[in-house]
Amino acid sequence: MALTSWLPDVLVSRIDYLASLLRKHSLWPMPFATACCGIELMATASSRYDIARFGSEAMRFSPRQCDVMIVAGRVVMKMVPVMQRIWLQMPEPKWCISMGACASSGGVFDTYATVQGIDRFIPVDVYIPGCPPRPEQLIRAILDLQEKIQKTGTIDGREFTHRESYEGPTALACELAAEKTIVAPGDYRTASRLRVPLN
Amino acid sequence: MPLTAITPADEDLIGADREYLYTLNFGPQHPATHTTLRLILTLDGETVVKAVPDIGYLHSGFEKLGEDLDYNQYITIVDRMNYISPVANEIAWHHTVEKLLGIEITPRCKYIRTILAELARISDHLLCIGAAALDLGALTAFLYAFNQREAIYNIIETASGQRFHPSFTRVGGLAADVGDEWIAQVRQFVRTFPKAHADISRLLNRNRIFLDRTRGIGVLTKEEAINFSCSGPVARASGVVRDLRKDEPYLAYDELNGSFKVICAKEGDCYARYLVRMEEMIESLHIIEAAIENMPSGPVNVDVNEKMTIPDKTAVYRSIEGLIQHFELFMWNRRWETPVEEVYGANETANGELGFYIVADGSGRPWRARTRPPSFIHFAIFPHLIEGHLISDVPAVLGSLNIIAAELDR
Amino acid sequence: MPVNFDALRHRFGEVFTTSQFRDNRRLILPAVHAPHVLLPLLQCLKEEYGFDMLAELGGIDYLGYPQAQDRYAVVYGLTNTQTGERLFVKAYANDPQPELPSVTGLWRGANWLEREVYDMYGIRFIGHPDLRRILMPDGFEDHPLRKDYPLRGYGERHNFSPVSRAES
Numbered sequence: 001m002a003l004t005s006w007l008p009d010v011l012v013s014r015i016d017y018l019a020s021l022l023r024k025h026s027l028w029p030m031p032f033a034t035a036c037c038g039i040e041l042m043a044t045a046s047s048r049y050d051i052a053r054f055g056s057e058a059m060r061f062s063p064r065q066c067d068v069m070i071v072a073g074r075v076v077m078k079m080v081p082v083m084q085r086i087w088l089q090m091p092e093p094k095w096c097i098s099m100g101a102c103a104s105s106g107g108v109f110d111t112y113a114t115v116q117g118i119d120r121f122i123p124v125d126v127y128i129p130g131c132p133p134r135p136e137q138l139i140r141a142i143l144d145l146q147e148k149i150q151k152t153g154t155i156d157g158r159e160f161t162h163r164e165s166y167e168g169p170t171a172l173a174c175e176l177a178a179e180k181t182i183v184a185p186g187d188y189r190t191a192s193r194l195r196v197p198l199n
Numbered sequence: 200m201p202l203t204a205i206t207p208a209d210e211d212l213i214g215a216d217r218e219y220l221y222t223l224n225f226g227p228q229h230p231a232t233h234t235t236l237r238l239i240l241t242l243d244g245e246t247v248v249k250a251v252p253d254i255g256y257l258h259s260g261f262e263k264l265g266e267d268l269d270y271n272q273y274i275t276i277v278d279r280m281n282y283i284s285p286v287a288n289e290i291a292w293h294h295t296v297e298k299l300l301g302i303e304i305t306p307r308c309k310y311i312r313t314i315l316a317e318l319a320r321i322s323d324h325l326l327c328i329g330a331a332a333l334d335l336g337a338l339t340a341f342l343y344a345f346n347q348r349e350a351i352y353n354i355i356e357t358a359s360g361q362r363f364h365p366s367f368t369r370v371g372g373l374a375a376d377v378g379d380e381w382i383a384q385v386r387q388f389v390r391t392f393p394k395a396h397a398d399i400s401r402l403l404n405r406n407r408i409f410l411d412r413t414r415g416i417g418v419l420t421k422e423e424a425i426n427f428s429c430s431g432p433v434a435r436a437s438g439v440v441r442d443l444r445k446d447e448p449y450l451a452y453d454e455l456n457g458s459f460k461v462i463c464a465k466e467g468d469c470y471a472r473y474l475v476r477m478e479e480m481i482e483s484l485h486i487i488e489a490a491i492e493n494m495p496s497g498p499v500n501v502d503v504n505e506k507m508t509i510p511d512k513t514a515v516y517r518s519i520e521g522l523i524q525h526f527e528l529f530m531w532n533r534r535w536e537t538p539v540e541e542v543y544g545a546n547e548t549a550n551g552e553l554g555f556y557i558v559a560d561g562s563g564r565p566w567r568a569r570t571r572p573p574s575f576i577h578f579a580i581f582p583h584l585i586e587g588h589l590i591s592d593v594p595a596v597l598g599s600l601n602i603i604a605a606e607l608d609r
Numbered sequence: 610m611p612v613n614f615d616a617l618r619h620r621f622g623e624v625f626t627t628s629q630f631r632d633n634r635r636l637i638l639p640a641v642h643a644p645h646v647l648l649p650l651l652q653c654l655k656e657e658y659g660f661d662m663l664a665e666l667g668g669i670d671y672l673g674y675p676q677a678q679d680r681y682a683v684v685y686g687l688t689n690t691q692t693g694e695r696l697f698v699k700a701y702a703n704d705p706q707p708e709l710p711s712v713t714g715l716w717r718g719a720n721w722l723e724r725e726v727y728d729m730y731g732i733r734f735i736g737h738p739d740l741r742r743i744l745m746p747d748g749f750e751d752h753p754l755r756k757d758y759p760l761r762g763y764g765e766r767h768n769f770s771p772v773s774r775a776e777s
Contacts, residue, residue, distance in 0.1 A: 032228065034235050034257055035605050036282035036364065039326075043352075046345035061230035076608075077766045078746045079235060079256045082227050084772055108275055111260030112753055112762025113745070120767060123774040131364065163774030255744040262729075263753060263760055298631050425662050425690055428718030439690060446693045539675060540630045543665065543686055543697065556667050556684060560674055569667040571686070579721040608744055 004156055012155075020153030023067070023093065024146040025055045030066035030090065032083065034073030037100035040132040041072045049135035054142050063089040068145065070138075071122075074102035076113045080121055087122045092157045095125045095149070097141055100132055107131060119168040220248060225593065227256040233330070233597050234604035236578065245589045250582045258608040265568030269534055270296045270370050271509075273568060278364040280570065280606045283326045284319035286355065287548040289368045294449055295544030295555040296370055300537060302507055306451075306495040308372050313451040314385060314490050315355070315367070316546070317483040321392070322351045323549030323601070324432075324476040331473065331598030332403060335412050340402050347395045350388055357381045370535070371508030372500030382491060389488050393481070400477055413469035417584040417596035420467060427580045431551025431573055433600060436475045437467035443547035451490060458489035469599035479549075507535065534563020541567075550574055550601055574606040612658055612696060620653070621646055635697045640679040643700040644735075648710045651685065651698065655715050660687035660696060663712070666722035668730045672756040681707045681732055702732055711737040729754035 004012045029051075033041050044051045045059060060066050063086045075083055087096070098118055101107035104127045106116035118124065125148060128141045152159045225238035235256035241249040264276050277292045278285040290312050297304060304312075329344030352362040358377050359365035367374050403409045419429070421438040434441065442461040444452045462478040464471035500508045503521075509528055514521030527533050537559040545554035551573030558567040577600045584596050611634070614627050624642040628635045638646055654660045665686030671677035679701035687696045702709055711734035712719045723734045724743040731752040734740060742749065749765065751758055 036279055038234055039282055039363070043345060043349070046349075047342050048346065048349045061228070073234075074257070074259055076255075076257060076259055077769070078258065079227060080769050082256070084769075086228055087772060108279070109259045109261075109264070111263055111760055112758070113766060114259045115766055121769055121771045123772065132362075134362065160774050164776070166771050166773055168771060255742075255746065258744040260753065260760070267760055301631070423717075426717050428663050428716065430664075441690055441693075538630075541633075541669075541684075542631055543633055543684075543695075545664070552664065554665055554686070556665060556686075558669055558674075566674060567669045569665075569669070569684075571665045571667070575721065575725075576718055579718065 016154045019155035020150045024149040027056050027067045028058045029056050030063050030069045031059050032069055032071045037072035037132045044135035044138045068095050070097045070099055071103045071118050072099040075115045075118050097126045098124045099128045123167055247585050250585045257604045261609040265565055269563045274366050281603050284323035284549050285364050286315045287319035290316050291546035291553045293368045298544045299542045302371050305498055307497045308499045309451040310490050310494045314487050317486045318351050320483050320549040321480050322348050324480050327601040334594035334598045340399050343399050354384050376499045385491050412595050416469045416592045418468045428576050432475045433577055436464045436471040438465050455489050459486045469595050472599040572606045574603045578602050633697055638700045640701040640703045647700045659689045662688040662690050663716040663718055664688045668726040670756045679703050707732040710735050
């Protein structure tokens with residue numbers, strides 16, 4: 001919004017505070033529930049650990065209407081383009097919670113098909129450990145995200161424009177070098193806008 | 200797989216012009232609560248002409264991991280297959296492993312495993328019915344079902360420490376014995392569950408909308424059910440009278456044979472499958488009640504000297520035999536001595552016949568640990584069931600088949 | 610009344626061996642005979658002996674197994690729903706082009722199970738109406754459950770471009 005570029009900073013910070021306050025208390029989640037953590041997500045939305053108390057009332061399954069994408073469960077390589085496409089379909093401001101060990105780092109499944117952490121492919125804001133994490137942990141993560149939004153939120157999403165670099169794990173010593181990896185032919189890039197590949 | 204237009208065979212269509220058909224992608228991410236499966240529907244207006252399933256969006260390489268982990272470690276993976284009732288998967292896995300090793304578990308262990316298996320069955324049916332109702336718009340039934348599942352989670356947490364994925368069974372027994380508090384909790388559950396069950400059936404059984412949406416939808420005849428290898432409630436709702444708890448009794452089911460009935464129906468539509476599941480929950484409650492009142496005392500693990508089961512921690516720390524027996528089962532190159540044979544063992548879980556085919560090569564890790572997944576086999580009949588129905592029947596049929604994506608893809 | 614193996618031997622010749630372990634009775638067809646005998650044998654078992662349900666169809670790779678003669682095996686677990694009897698038929702196949710006849714004509718439930726065996730092991734089923742990959746992505750070239758394919762793969766799982774925060 002061009003308004004914030006010429007308004008005085010004292011006013012912009014007040015507007016940012018108000019916008020973040022309103023946004024953090026109505027985070028509508030996009031439940032990207034793939035596996036077992038999806039069941040704990042559903043349990044968190046049910047009557048015992050009600051996530052609607054914290055503003056996440058409407059679990060809309062359409063990405064166009066959501067604020068937070070909660071990736072609950074393991075993501076396999078066939079699902080990565082789908083996940084990226086859904087992430088790109090969400091309008092800003094948007095955040096991502098990686099719920100569970102499998103989404104954060106691959107979990108128990110260090111196999112040929114499971115992605116070792118979704119932060120290799122989409123930017124993640126909050127990680128939740130656990131297999132599966134208890135509903136209290138998910139609620140804690142929503143509260144942490146609310147704190148993050150309050151502290152860094154702006155009305156026009158300026159805090160996102162600075163995050164241009166890749167934020168995920170860097171290559172480990174035992175990962176295969178780029179010339180040794182075998183590319184599985186096929187159109188895996190339909191989801192993301194093509195850019196200069198990593199290293 | 201890229202989205203291409205499906206061209207059905209000529210004999211499927213009335214009319215020579217096919218351009219009025221519309222292809223709809225029921226994506227891997229979809230509003231129905233059935234996680235990651237994809238359907239490519241070819242529609243004629245609102246009627247489904249053809250449905251092509253596309254699966255594999257959760258294939259994590261479970262069976263390859265089975266060749267890398269040993270017989271006790273693999274329960275962590277097996278837990279995560281049918282994640283709605285994880286204990287049942289563990290019980291089925293160790294049933295097969297104990298069959299391979301020729302171990303006979305103690306009576307107390309049999310009864311505890313039976314109670315856990317039936318609790319898992321109730322938990323699975325509750326979620327299936329709750330999710331099926333949610334997909335058809337009935338949110339209250341979902342919340343009632345999840346409330347009861349929380350009670351079951353409490354029971355499993357008291358036994359093993361974790362709400363679900365308990366990793367509770369071990370070769371030759373269980374990880375730990377259960378105490379009086381657990382028994383009290385199970386008794387409390389037996390007392391309070393029938394009221395919640397009555398609540399859910401009052402909401403749905405004679406509900407005009409639910410009946411209209413599930414009666415006559417997705418009919419599966421008895422011959423088709425057998426030919427398509429269906430099992431469990433899906434087959435029993437079509438008239439196939441087969442239940443492994445009565446036909447090939449395992450655990451404590453032959454002793455508790457008189458306390459439960461096998462529920463079957465004739466019509467084979469979604470409503471029949473719903474009713475079979477509702478009644479099976481009550482029969483499971485009868486089994487739990489009989490088992491908890493007749494629970495034998497005694498050790499829960501087989502004798503440690505058979506070198507199959509892990510000894511008690513106090514024995515490990517205080518005696519040399521305990522220490523040796525402990526590391527014989529944990530050290531990388533030791534573990535169990537298995538016969539160089541293969542075996543198939545199956546359990547009747549909530550979804551159907553969950554079988555494991557284990558090929559052993561003498562070492563402590565399986566050579567091949569194959570799962571016979573009931574969800575995979577049931578999803579294959581979905582295109583057959585949905586032909587000719589409307590698109591709004593797709594979630595009804597999907598919900599009635601109880602497809603769990605992790606068991607489907609492994 | 611369990612299946613009489615002598616009657617089957619009389620009918621098909623000495624092409625299979627039988628064994629029993631715990632309560633599994635097995636009929637084993639070596640790779641030289643499997644392509645010719647498998648389909649008539651299973652048809653006979655289904656129609657005359659009443660094994661109307663195919664409970665299980667799984668593949669096994671025996672590369673490196675102690676005393677293995679042939680490399681691949683496919684196990685057919687048959688069930689008689691009237692009597693509750695089970696029988697396991699094992700058919701072997703070998704490299705370079707492992708092939709077996711498809712049983713989708715007998716049991717329609719074998720359709721997806723055979724596709725999965727093809728996807729994971731590369732065994733082709735002759736006569737299958739739609740033999741393509743089912744669990745792995747379509748462009749994937751290897752057969753993952755073979756013993757010479759590593760657990761962690763060759764890097765296909767991370768072969769995607771990341772999305773950074775600024776451009777999403």
